[in-house]
Amino acid sequence: MHLPADEPISPRETRNPWLAKLTRDFLVGVLGAYSNLKLAARQLHDLLKITGERRISREPTPLVARRDGRIAAREKQRIVHAYYAGVSMKELARRYAIHRTSIRDVLEEGEVVLRKQRKISPAQVDIAVSLYKQGMSLARIGERLDFNAQTISMHLRRAGVTIRSANG
Structure with a gap:
């Protein structure tokens, strides 16, 4: 899409040239980013290298059509x-x-034989109860034990633990 530099985007912008330029620059930037994803990806990769980020995914995230x-x-x-x-x-x-x-x-x-789902052990539930009573959040406990926070919450409730409010 071509936006002439000397024409305003809308009649409203003729009163504010700064807004017209800002809007035009924004649109050109957005449209440019979506029309040249390889360039944007390369620029992001270069930026991550400059900042020292080590976790650069080599595998693109597929989009499901x-x-x-x-x-x-x-x-x-x-x-x-x-x-x-x-x-x-x-x-x-x-x-x-x-x-x-x-x-x-x-x-x-696809008739795939599904792998067995991991189950939380009684020992892990005991650890979760102890950590939760010490003030650790469900999310942190989940990260530590490699389970979802909702899984931790469900097992704590079953163990008779009252779950704290998320806001306090």
Whole structure:
């Protein structure tokens, strides 16, 4: 899209040339970023190198081509292959920006034998209870024990622990 530098974007902006330039620059920047993703990715990579960031993902996040809520056959194959390669359903859901149950549906449709889900042990529940009583948050306990905060919360409730308010 070409925006002539000497023409205002709207009649309202003719009264404020600074706003007209700012708006024009913003639109050109946004449209440029969306029209040249390789350049934007290269610039981001260079910026991360300059700042010393070490965690640069080499794997692009795939986008699922969906029409009418359906996942394309090619994407389903990729999901199945990634699962066989050891990628978790949670990670696949994050990568493809869809819910875990949708990933599970794709895997079941592909007749994939699902891996057993890890279960929290009684010893881990005891640790969680102790940490929670010491004031640690559900999220931090979850990170420490490698479980979701909701899983920790559910097991603490079952153990008779009263869950604190998230705001206080």
